[in-house]
Amino acid sequence: MTPSPTVSPTAHRAWELVLQRIETDLLEGTLVPGDHLPPERTLATDLGVGRSSVREAYRVLEVLGLIRTQTGSGPQSGAIIIARPSGGMSTLMRYQVAAHGYPVADVVKTRLVLEAAVVSELVSSDAPELAEATQILDTMDSRTAELSPSDFLALDAAFHLALAVASGNTVIASMMAGLRSSVESYVLAGVPALPSWDDTAARLRQEHRDILSAINAGNASLAASAISHHISGYYQEINFPSGQ
Amino acid sequence: MTPSPTVSPTAHRAWELVLQRIETDLLEGTLVPGDHLPPERTLATDLGVGRSSVREAYRVLEVLGLIRTQTGSGPQSGAIIIARPSGGMSTLMRYQVAAHGYPVADVVKTRLVLEAAVVSELVSSDAPELAEATQILDTMDSRTAELSPSDFLALDAAFHLALAVASGNTVIASMMAGLRSSVESYVLAGVPALPSWDDTAARLRQEHRDILSAINAGNASLAASAISHHISGYYQEINFPSGQ
DNA sequence: TGTACTCTTGTGGTCTGACCACATGGTCGG
DNA sequence: CCGACCATGTGGTCAGACCACAAGAGTACA
Numbered sequence: 001m002t003p004s005p006t007v008s009p010t011a012h013r014a015w016e017l018v019l020q021r022i023e024t025d026l027l028e029g030t031l032v033p034g035d036h037l038p039p040e041r042t043l044a045t046d047l048g049v050g051r052s053s054v055r056e057a058y059r060v061l062e063v064l065g066l067i068r069t070q071t072g073s074g075p076q077s078g079a080i081i082i083a084r085p086s087g088g089m090s091t092l093m094r095y096q097v098a099a100h101g102y103p104v105a106d107v108v109k110t111r112l113v114l115e116a117a118v119v120s121e122l123v124s125s126d127a128p129e130l131a132e133a134t135q136i137l138d139t140m141d142s143r144t145a146e147l148s149p150s151d152f153l154a155l156d157a158a159f160h161l162a163l164a165v166a167s168g169n170t171v172i173a174s175m176m177a178g179l180r181s182s183v184e185s186y187v188l189a190g191v192p193a194l195p196s197w198d199d200t201a202a203r204l205r206q207e208h209r210d211i212l213s214a215i216n217a218g219n220a221s222l223a224a225s226a227i228s229h230h231i232s233g234y235y236q237e238i239n240f241p242s243g244q
Numbered sequence: 245m246t247p248s249p250t251v252s253p254t255a256h257r258a259w260e261l262v263l264q265r266i267e268t269d270l271l272e273g274t275l276v277p278g279d280h281l282p283p284e285r286t287l288a289t290d291l292g293v294g295r296s297s298v299r300e301a302y303r304v305l306e307v308l309g310l311i312r313t314q315t316g317s318g319p320q321s322g323a324i325i326i327a328r329p330s331g332g333m334s335t336l337m338r339y340q341v342a343a344h345g346y347p348v349a350d351v352v353k354t355r356l357v358l359e360a361a362v363v364s365e366l367v368s369s370d371a372p373e374l375a376e377a378t379q380i381l382d383t384m385d386s387r388t389a390e391l392s393p394s395d396f397l398a399l400d401a402a403f404h405l406a407l408a409v410a411s412g413n414t415v416i417a418s419m420m421a422g423l424r425s426s427v428e429s430y431v432l433a434g435v436p437a438l439p440s441w442d443d444t445a446a447r448l449r450q451e452h453r454d455i456l457s458a459i460n461a462g463n464a465s466l467a468a469s470a471i472s473h474h475i476s477g478y479y480q481e482i483n484f485p486s487g488q
Numbered sequence: 489t490g491t492a493c494t495c496t497t498g499t500g501g502t503c504t505g506a507c508c509a510c511a512t513g514g515t516c517g518g
Numbered sequence: 519c520c521g522a523c524c525a526t527g528t529g530g531t532c533a534g535a536c537c538a539c540a541a542g543a544g545t546a547c548a
Contacts, residue, residue, distance in 0.1 A: 012501095013501070013502090014501075014502065014503090015303065015501090015502095023338075023339065023342055026339070026342040026343050026344075027342050027429070031343075032344070033343060033344055033345075039527080039528065039529085040528085040529070041527095041528090044503095049502080049503085050501095050502055050503040050504070051503085051504085052296055052299075052501095052502070052503070052504090053501085053502070053503085055296070055300065055529085055530085056299065056300055056303040058529090059259065059300040059303060059304060060303060060304055060307045061339070063304045063307075063308070064307070064335070064336050064339055064340070065336075065340070065345070066339050066340065066343050066345070069528095069529060069530095070510095070511085070528085070529075071509065071510050071511075071528060071529045071530070072509085072510045072511030072512065072527085072528060072529080073510080073511050073512045073513080073526065073527045073528055074511055074512040074513080074527090074528090075512090076511085076512095077510085077511065077512080077527080077528050077529075078527090078528060078529075079528095079529085081343055082345075083344075083345070084345065085340050085345035085346060088336050088340065089336065091308070092308050092309075092332050092333065092336055093415075094267075095267065095270070095305070095308055095310050096308070096309070096310065096329050096332065096418075098267055098270040098271050099270050099275075099277060099310050099325055099326075100270075100276070100277055100327075101277075101309070101310070101326070101327075101328065101329035101414070102329060102414055102415050102418070103414060106413045106414045106415040106416070107415055109413055109415075109416075110413060110415040110416050110419070113357065113358065113361040113416070114357065117357040169350045169353055169354060170345070170346055170347060170350045171337075171346050171350040171351055171353075171354040171423075172350070172353075172354050172357070174340075174346070175354070175419065179415075185271070257530070257531090258530075258531065258532090259530090259531095283498080283499065283500085284499085284500070285498095285499090288532095293531080293532085294530095294531055294532040294533070295532080295533085296530095296531070296532070296533090297530085297531070297532085299500085299501085302500090313499095313500060313501095314499085314500075314539095314540090315499060315500045315501070315538065315539050315540075316498085316499060316500080316538085316539045316540030316541065317497065317498045317499055317539080317540050317541045317542075318498090318499090318540055318541040318542080319541090320540085320541095321498080321499050321500075321539085321540065321541080322498090322499060322500075323499095323500085489548100490547100490548090491546105491547090491548085492545100492546090492547085492548100493544100493545080493546075493547095494543100494544080494545075494546090495542105495543085495544075495545090496541105496542090496543075496544085497540105497541090497542085497543090498539105498540095498541090498542105499538100499539085499540085499541100500537105500538090500539090501536100501537080501538080501539100502535100502536080502537075502538105503534105503535085503536080503537100504533105504534090504535085504536100505532105505533090505534090505535105506531100506532085506533085506534105507530100507531080507532080507533100508529105508530080508531075508532100509528100509529090509530080509531100510527105510528085510529090510530100511526105511527095511528085512525105512526085512527090512528100513524100513525090513526085514523105514524090514525080514526095515522100515523080515524080515525090516521105516522090516523080516524095517520105517521090517522085517523095518519100518520085518521085518522095
């Protein structure tokens with residue numbers, strides 16, 4: 001402990017103490033992305049707790065997407081703070097949806113809100129970085145015949161994620177990834193209910209192009225309505241009882 | 245920002261196996277909110293893993309807000325699946341902001357997006373449940389003299405969260421709570437930079453009333469601009485370099 | 489009979505020590 | 519000089535032993 005002797009009020013459990021120590025080190029800048037966390041055994045003795053408690057804390061940080069761990073020795077081994085967020089939001093939402101903590105309808109509604117915000121941001125951007133998204137659409141077009149619904153929908157998700165990333169908002173991009181992955185099983189499960197997968201795929205591809213066109217044309221309202229229609233349309237087609 | 249691992253076919257680590265088992269039980273409906281998870285020792289022997297691995301998995305679920313644990317014996321002891329989501333999103337965002345995974349500016353921007361969506365939803369709602377939010381404003385008014393900035397801002401957060409809850413979207417409500425708690429330290433740290441805390445507090449209280457009035461009047465655009473101005477105004481006043 | 493007390497049981501919380509698998513980097517022999 | 523080998527340090531895992539705690543069963547006593 002360095003500056004603030006404020007012993008946190010809520011560290012009844014040993015692993016929480018470990019977590020708090022790391023959080024304060026992060027806030028103070030003692031730990032920055034790319035740094036190694038102390039070896040489990042070292043931090044355990046430093047804090048006067050057992051190694052298992054340190055491990056529980058590290059496990060939490062790993063699932064939250066804050067660190068990655070690797071066995072062995074050398075510069076890449078141990079627990080390293082990752083620079084770019086990954087995974088945590090998806091894991092959280094996936095489990096919350098699985099446990100019925102988040103109704104799927106709310107997830108879909110939230111996605112509509114965020115997608116609209118993303119395209120709105122892209123429209124007002126001077127030179128949006130849409131190369132990634134465009135390339136994904138090209139792939140969908142050129143390989144449309146050989147793509148399974150699962151593959152196609154994965155590209156669809158990648159397209160929407162690429163838009164979110166292009167909008168420049170890390171938080172929204174994370175949320176979009178999480179929202180998508182949390183309902184992925186529902187999206188896939190709806191495919192057999194479609195009258196014609198080929199027709200649906202063709203429609204989705206066209207809608208993607210329309211969205212991109214609207215963004216490039218700087219037409220905010222058109223882009224927003226296009227993406228809204230694009231998303232809610234699919235859920236309606238698979239008869240998903242979202243509040244549309 | 246992962247493309248979502250979809251389904252991990254192989255749990256190369258023991259605790260991932262435990263997590264998968266629980267996730268599938270949740271998806272199949274074998275486990276529902278209110279149920280007890282198996283005792284750590286039981287699940288360990290059932291899955292052929294060590295108790296520490298089960299503990300790591302349970303710890304993750306606890307931090308994600310999926311379960312709560314309690315010692316002792318009786319109906320309330322053990323690990324119980326929580327019905328309503330709590331905490332997980334806040335923990336995730338707090339650590340991601342601390343580790344510089346989420347820029348604070350992005351958090352603020354995202355909050356603007358979601359707040360706007362919340363008031364928009366409330367305006368289009370027939371009879372929004374605003375009693376909770378109103379009561380919070382009443383408290384802020386009647387006890388304004390005795391409230392410290394910290395107390396006041398806590399009520400402010402509660403007001404915005406109440407709006408999100410009233411909108412009926414669980415996911416957005418969670419996100420709002422998470423966004424807020426992740427930047428709470430910044431919000432508090434900005435108070436000393438204010439020319440006059442009393443003036444700012446008075447302004448914020450008035451703006452809250454304006455937002456509520458606009459919602460009750462059914463004026464969507466006014467409500468949206470009011471809440472947008474309310475939020476970005478504070479960050480500008482504390483000289484926080486958020487995007488607009 | 490009823491009430492208060494004690495004890496048993498089952499739970500999570502923690503620590504210790506012992507392995508294993510693995511990746512690195514140095515050492516030694518050719 | 520180079521390749522094979524081994525020492526070291528890391529996370530991953532397990533087993534076992536305690537502890538604290540809460541509920542419920544059992545018991546003693548009035």
